[in-house]
Amino acid sequence: MMAFSWQGVLLLSLVAAVSVYADMKLDCRPGFVTVVWTESRSQADPSLFRLGNCFPTSITAREVVFSVDFNDCNFRTMVTGNQLIYTNDLLYISSPDSSVLPVIHPVVCTYERPKDWYPLIYDPVFNTYGEGDLVFAIRLMNDDFSGPAKSTSFPLGSFIPIMASVELMNHQPLLLLLEECVAAATPELQPESNLYPIITNKGCLVDSKISRSKFEPRENPSEMHLSLQAFRFALGKEVFIHCKLVAWDPIGLDNTKKACHYVKDQGWELLDNPAYSNLCDCCDSSCKSRKMRSVLSGKLGIVHKAVLGPLTITDVNS
Known part of the structure; x- marks a missing residue:
C-alpha cells in the first residue's frame, strides 16, 4: 500500500x-x-x-x-x-x-513521493531541471507510455520508449521539442567521446532513416514521446542518451525549431502538422541555426540539456 x-x-x-x-x-x-x-x-x-x-x-x-x-x-x-x-x-x-x-x-x-512509486534503480533515469517557472524532465517509460519503465535493459531491435516533458507551471503555453540527442557510453560528453547520433540538425530524427524509430503522436504539447529502436552502439555496456530539450512558442516553428521523422516510402514528415513537412526538407543537408531567444526575457523559447541513463542494450543472440 x-x-x-x-x-x-x-x-x-x-x-x-x-x-x-x-x-x-x-x-x-x-x-x-x-x-x-x-x-x-x-x-x-x-x-x-x-x-x-x-x-x-x-x-x-x-x-x-x-x-x-x-x-x-x-x-x-x-x-x-x-x-x-x-x-x-x-x-x-x-x-x-x-x-x-x-x-x-x-x-x-x-x-x-511513496518509496515504492517505482524501484530505486530508476532514479538515474528520471531527471528534472528547473528554469524559472519551467521544469524539464526526461525518463524511460513502459511500452504504452502510461508509466515508468520496469527495466533499464532493452534487447537489440526492441523499442526504448522515452518521454520528455516540460512542466509549464504558470507560464504561457509552449511546445516541447527535442533539438538534439546522441548516445554515449559516458554520463558526461568529452571531446574524445564516441557518439551515436539519434536526433540532429535541429530536430531531425536521423535514426529513423535506418531503423523503425519514430516520434509518437502528441497527447500534450508540453510532452514528446519517442520510440527509439535499440541500436548496436555500446552493445552490452552502459549507455547514456544526451539531449537538448527546447520549450518553444508553438506559432514560432521553422526549419530550426521542429520535430521531423522519416517515414518509409514517403520521406521526412513534420510531427505536429504533416501539411508543413517542407520544414523537414533540410534534414538531409543543413538546417541553419539562428540565435536562441530566451523565454525568461519574454521571447520565444529556452533550451535545456538533459541526460537519460544508464540503460543497457543486450544482444538477443548472446
Whole structure:
C-alpha cells in the first residue's frame, strides 16, 4: 500500500487534503481527486466545463463536479525530489459568439513521493531541471507510455520508449521539442567521446532513416514521446542518451525549431502538422541555426540539456 502525505495544493502547508479557492474546492486523495466548481455567472453553461479531456461527473445549475482517477483526463505526473505531483487544467470552453469568458484554472495535487512509486534503480533515469517557472524532465517509460519503465535493459531491435516533458507551471503555453540527442557510453560528453547520433540538425530524427524509430503522436504539447529502436552502439555496456530539450512558442516553428521523422516510402514528415513537412526538407543537408531567444526575457523559447541513463542494450543472440 502506498503511503501518501496529503499536502495542501499550491500552498506550503495544509493539514487537510481539501483546498478551497474563490470558485473551486479541491479534494486530493490517494489515487484520485474531486474538483467542485461553483459557477457564479448565470449565463454560463455548466456542461461546457472540462477537466483535461474529461466531461463532468455531475452538474447542477451552479456546480460542476469531477471525481476522477489520476490515470484519466490526461493528468500530467512529475516527480521532483521527494514530491509526487499531478497537474491538470479545469477549462470552460465558451463559443466564439458567447459573452461568457472562458476559464482556465490549474488543478495541482502534491503528495510525498511513496518509496515504492517505482524501484530505486530508476532514479538515474528520471531527471528534472528547473528554469524559472519551467521544469524539464526526461525518463524511460513502459511500452504504452502510461508509466515508468520496469527495466533499464532493452534487447537489440526492441523499442526504448522515452518521454520528455516540460512542466509549464504558470507560464504561457509552449511546445516541447527535442533539438538534439546522441548516445554515449559516458554520463558526461568529452571531446574524445564516441557518439551515436539519434536526433540532429535541429530536430531531425536521423535514426529513423535506418531503423523503425519514430516520434509518437502528441497527447500534450508540453510532452514528446519517442520510440527509439535499440541500436548496436555500446552493445552490452552502459549507455547514456544526451539531449537538448527546447520549450518553444508553438506559432514560432521553422526549419530550426521542429520535430521531423522519416517515414518509409514517403520521406521526412513534420510531427505536429504533416501539411508543413517542407520544414523537414533540410534534414538531409543543413538546417541553419539562428540565435536562441530566451523565454525568461519574454521571447520565444529556452533550451535545456538533459541526460537519460544508464540503460543497457543486450544482444538477443548472446
